[in-house]
Amino acid sequence: MSGRGVPTTKLAANINAYARQEAEVARRVPDPAKSGWALDAQGVSIAYHNSRTGEVTKAVDDISLKIAPGEFVTVVGLSGCGKSSFLNAIAGLVPITGGALKAGGVLVSKPGPDRAVVFQRPSLLPWRSVIDNIIYGLELQGVSRKKARERARDYIELVQLTGVEHFLPGALSGGMQQRVNLARALVCDPDILLLDEPFGALDAITRETMQEELLRIWEKTRKTVLMVTHQIDEAVLLSDRVLVFSDRPARIMQEVAINIPRPRSPEVKSSSYFAELENGIWDQIHKTARRRERP
């Protein structure tokens, strides 16, 4: 890093932040070192190069982050700061241009069944029934339709779609379609679940229901989750840690440990501790927004 001309003070601050993250995770997660890190990002940078104009857009700058197996980590930040770029890089959909990114100890170079992504829009195949949408990924992996359908039953129950499994997606509400999307991701039994504003397209009431559902599903599956959201209360309710990204190019500006006992229910939102966490995160985001507004 020093070879790239990073000032010593900046380097020390990065190393300290990284060490703090590691210590914090180690405190809350029983033994991450034994099973290895679910995600290990070291100095990750992402830049987009427009071959037509020659313009380079730096989206992510020097992000270091370790996520332990079974942790639920959420990223928040201003629109366009680089959140999805970081998530897409972990998914193997966007190449990193600096640093190193490992999932389950293996360098990420392309998408893989160990990482499943749920986007804001369900993008279901309209001609396939609910169950056949859920098993699509399994079929692509070579699992027979019979076996895939058997495996899908548990997940249909988990996301509470029993009774509508033979419906076409067009007959489902937005919330139900997103349940299908979640089941489709979970049925492949990924090590990491990447959620990019999964409830961003839903109305407020459905979103609250889905947050509760995700809490319940996470309790049952204990998947490692990295989620991007614009909803600060959603981030606090669901996560073990919330990362506040700076404005573009994104860096980790603040890391907030959410020490609310689990299992959690939405009632925790009315506690003063919840409000304190939420307000602290909002303050950071507002500061960044004000900086962006300045000419």
Ligand SMILES: Nc1ncnc2c1ncn2[C@@H]1O[C@H](COP(=O)(O)OP(=O)(O)OP(=O)(O)O)[C@@H](O)[C@H]1O
């Ligand atoms: N494929 C791409 N090619 C060029 N620039 C891109 C590409 N994808 C994203 N960008 C740019 O990178 C920056 C970060 O985008 P990104 O989508 O990661 O931000 P975000 O924080 O997820 O935004 P939002 O919250 O609005 O979804 C933006 O300036 C965006 O225009």
